[in-house]
Amino acid sequence: MVRQRKIGRCMAFMGLSALLFATVVQGQQNGALSITHQGFSRPQARGKPLAIEATITAAAGVRKAQVFCRSAGGGDFMALPMSHIEGERYRAVVPDWLLAGSGLEYYIEVTDSDGQAASQGFRGFPLQVLLVSTRRSSQEERLKALQEALDLIREQNQPSGTTDRYNR
Secondary structure, three states: OOHHHHHHHHHHHOOOOOOOOHHHHHHHHOEEEEEEOOOOOOOOOOOOOOEEEEEEEEEOOOEEEEEEEOOOOOOOOOOEEEEEEEEEEEEEEEOOHHOOOOEEEEEEEEOOOOEEEEEOOEOOOOOEEEOOOOOOOOHHHHHHHHHHHHHHHHHHHHOOOOOOOOOO
8 A cells, every 4th residue: 555655655756757858848848938058067156146137039029037945955945036138048146145065956947928838857857057166276275374374283192291393
């Protein structure tokens, strides 16, 4: 009985996934609604705002375009409205505080004026961006950190009651 429920849930999930995929593909095939978005193939800067852009073609006009995003691996997705830039181009900017981790998961969802919806990526299989630190320390900061480490090592290795021959 338990196994039948698990199989039923799995079949329902697969059916829903197929329906979502079919919706996106159908919108793209008949030209009524489509999303073209180039994902991020290179790591992006951690802690800096990130612009996500897409070209949205909607014969009936775009009613709502949103990017849903979250830190990689956790929490609820947060909806960010996409602003019309020009022509068929739309953009949403992910705030810096959401880009503090090692990555970002997101998907784009669009609804046209006729109520048709399309997405690129979706909640179960979001698109991903790797985030890396771009802060480079100056030579002076690195030398200071090295000096502090050497001082600590000398302090720990010096027998009690003796003087340090390097720092008299």
